[in-house]
Amino acid sequence: MDITFVLQQLLNGLSIGSVYAIFALGYTLVYSILGIINLAHGAIFTLGAYFTYALMGGNFGFSGLLANVVLPVKLPFAISLILSSILAGLIGIIMERIAFQPLRRKGSDPLLTVVSSLGVAVVIVNLIQYLVGAESYTFPADTFGNLPAAINFGTVEKPIPIRSVQLVIFAVSMVIVLMMTYFINSTKYGKAMQAIAEDQVTASLLGINTDKFIILTFFISSFLAGLAGSLVASSVSIAGPYFGIGFGLRGLAVIVLGGLGSIPGAVLGGLVIGVIEAFVPSEYSGYKDAVAFGILFIMLLVRPQGLLGKKFIQKV
16 A cells, blocks of 8 residues: 555544544533433534534525525634634533433433433424525635645655645644643643532532533533534535534544543544544445444444443442
8 A cells, every 4th residue: 555645544534533532522521421422412513513604704595594694794714613612612501401401400311311412403403404404505715714725745756635624623623632631630620520520419519519510511512512513514514404413423433432431532532533434445435434333333342441441330
């Protein structure tokens, strides 16, 4: 196999894998605090992409309630990315108050919370379709300003061209991963969240406002989902209201591969799946999801706790 091809695919895989990583971090945070999988995470991913597209002055097609609507602002991509992620975070807070908090206060079975999150996902996806239709939307060609379309990491004789958008995605994703790692491990808010993840009742008895930190967790989780959605859309376009569903399933594969509740595991799992997907031959690109879940199946057989997860010991 040509070394040039290998390096090119490796860089491509790290780019998309880094997005999987920050997307899976959102899953991991909610699972760590509440012990549930938030199936609405993929829908928030989609919302983030639409918010960014709208803030950049995008036109919403010919169907839906907002047909041909354009916001009176046209913001640069970086500002749109931050604002849309904040909006996605706020949607996450509303979602937690409506779909999660009532069930939590009643002490409902965690399975009911998962079903509730699935209901939220269906509502969000259908609302998007009602408002803006089912068309695909492509970000403007000048999204990243004057950056060249690709950068050569090789030589003139053996070029290794990598799209600039992929390099931007990788750089932003790695900065977010480092910031999240610092936040969780080195700030009092992060340590409080770790305490709640360890034992919610004990953390409450020690004076930690668990409800406030659950809200913060959903904000950060949804912020990360919206950010990931915008980054992916800037590279491959928004493929309609169901855009985030496939990524939501991949996110589940990532957190199980890395280890449920493990932040380093979510990062490692995302990079591993991204790199493996990059080496899937182009003629079999439609089977990338099968590759991700094939890896997941093997991992469950060989190491059920994931790459960096801890073995669960049941006390009797």
